[in-house]
Amino acid sequence: MKKTIAYFAGLFSILILYSCNTSTKITAHWADKEYEKGKIDKVLILGITPREAVRRTFEHDMSERLEYIGVTGLASSDIFPMNEKLDSNTFRLHFNTDQFDAVITSQLVSSDKDQHYQSGSYGYGAYGGYRGFYGNYGSAYDSYYSPGYSYTTTTVKIETKVYDTKTEQMIWTAISDTFDPADETDAIKSLNRKLVYELNKQGYFISKKK
Numbered sequence: 001m002k003k004t005i006a007y008f009a010g011l012f013s014i015l016i017l018y019s020c021n022t023s024t025k026i027t028a029h030w031a032d033k034e035y036e037k038g039k040i041d042k043v044l045i046l047g048i049t050p051r052e053a054v055r056r057t058f059e060h061d062m063s064e065r066l067e068y069i070g071v072t073g074l075a076s077s078d079i080f081p082m083n084e085k086l087d088s089n090t091f092r093l094h095f096n097t098d099q100f101d102a103v104i105t106s107q108l109v110s111s112d113k114d115q116h117y118q119s120g121s122y123g124y125g126a127y128g129g130y131r132g133f134y135g136n137y138g139s140a141y142d143s144y145y146s147p148g149y150s151y152t153t154t155t156v157k158i159e160t161k162v163y164d165t166k167t168e169q170m171i172w173t174a175i176s177d178t179f180d181p182a183d184e185t186d187a188i189k190s191l192n193r194k195l196v197y198e199l200n201k202q203g204y205f206i207s208k209k210k
Helices: 001-017 052-068 088-094 132-142 186-201
Strands: 023-031 041-046 072-076 102-118 121-123 144-146 147-165 167-180
Touching: 001 052, 023 186, 041 052, 052 072, 052 186, 102 186, 167 186
Parallel strands: 041 072, 041 102
Antiparallel strands: 023 167, 102 147, 121 144, 147 167
């Protein structure tokens, strides 16, 4: 019976490992200390990727998160065509920077998978102790083995930059790691949740919600 319980306990620990919420951590960042914060009310969002579906998912998800805290966010994919090269001339052709206070860009740096192995373990119950043959024989039924298992972790590294449209200068940049996303959409949602939270917390937005 205890062997069965121990087996399911080991199995449950594996399920917990894979069911944890996706998390994103900012591992490095830089900020322009001379920039006056608290002025961003309208943001242009630009996902830099050759995959249109990923770009749209990123931009629209961030737009919704910005809207939630009272900041206007425009997805560039609603205006700027996917197959057109982005440079200063085409950017000005499609966007009037006077309409925005800032531009947020994000692009994939790397996506790495690492293989891990968790070794098995033995355990013993208290019943029987070690009082002679029968004690040892009985305690064998209380011993159990939790089998080892292997698992893979995924880390998605993203670079995000924020530009002031008036000066066209970068005012904030960060490298972030998103751990073990279920899929691309999950990674995007975790990333955007962290980015909007951090920028709002640091006081960049004219926000109704902190």
